[in-house]
Amino acid sequence: MKCVDDFRLTFKNPAGGEEKYVPIMIGGMGVDISTADLALEACRLGGIGHISDAMIKTVTDRRYNTKYVKEKLKKYKFNVNNSDKSVVQFDLDELAVATRLHVEATMERKQGDGLIFINCMEKLTMNAPKETLRVRMAAALDAGIDGITLAAGLHLGSFSLIEDHPRFREAKLGIIVSSVRALQLFIKKSAKTNRLPDYVVVEGPLAGGHLGFGMDWAEFKLEDIVAEVVAWIKEQGFDIPVIAAGGVFTGADAVRFLEMGCGGVQVATRFTVTKECGLPDDVKQEYFKASEEIIEVNQISPTGYPMRMLKNTPAIGSGIRPNCEAYGYLLDANGSCSYIQAYNKVLEENPDAKKISEIHVYEKTCLCTHMRNFDCWTCGHYTYRLKDTTNKLPDGRYQLLTAEHVFKDYQFSKGNTIALPELDESAV
């Protein structure tokens, strides 16, 4: 019986050599849920870890003592009561500095034989989609990131945005797709840059975060999409590793995909309950406690993509005032976000409401504020199995895991077994 460690993820480097890694990628989880600490553990253990550039200024304020959010709010305070947010622009120089700060601080701490990538979501349109995405990617490359994973969008123009960057051909660049069609489109539209992606993450409908499917997500199977993508890549004569993602919960699940011809797997849910994960500890306990019934896919994300989350997440039905002057990461090219409309509609329907707590907006959520506060508990489909991956403590809480424990369980376990951690006596 094979285990994940019998396989290696192979990248061809521009010099013609081969680089080999443990075929486990920890997926990007914004906003700082996949922390530098988590990514660095994957790297130390010979795999690939992701940081994320989602709400980067919030992340640097929290981690590196910058004051970007306060300053932005001060600058645009005059616009708070205006539904048109087009004036609320990101300062591109600051965006570059903040991105470099996070990436450099992470790369400086790198140990081991693995790699650190950054997850860049196109749907973070930031009131100037092209300009901000260009700066985000270029700054990450400037700061020495090993690779960029293009996420949450088709990214048809993303390679072109950075093709003049000196590291464009040297850094690993990959894309997340949920269909062979999306990959075909991406490769066709990127052809003029004369560069293929170095890897393709195929993300199925059981993943956490936003889904690249409609509300008919349950009709799709990761295995089928992976088989189609692997076959198409082979037919084209390309040599691009496919990374399967979404619902890979055990080492045996991973082995099934590696035996299908995948180069690796991308996993996330099992790491949400590790000490290195950025979620607060009480939220990690909510993930452990979750039953299958409280996990839903809904349409409250203003991005327009369905999103999976726990039904008891505070973000559902919260009617907080839009906070775009401080954040504004989901503002489209015209300065609008569908939460603003949903919020205004509820305000009009409730003219007598005096307090924010009396307002409930169910149609959409203010994703920036809630993700910033760890109040949007997005999760993978198998979150309800997390309780089976650890020890229940006498006080009813579950023992947090280490990223190393989970990583090694994926790497070395055989069959569908999941190794429990040693009981942490100090937590009892």
Ligand SMILES: Cc1cc2nc3c(=O)[nH]c(=O)nc-3n(C[C@H](O)[C@H](O)[C@H](O)COP(=O)(O)O)c2cc1C
């Ligand atoms: C809490 C959470 C947050 C996530 N956030 C992002 C994100 O910001 N960007 C992204 O591309 N994928 C995101 N994902 C998806 C993961 O990177 C990954 O591809 C997927 O969840 C893998 O499936 P698994 O969770 O079943 O292992 C998120 C997943 C989780 C669980």
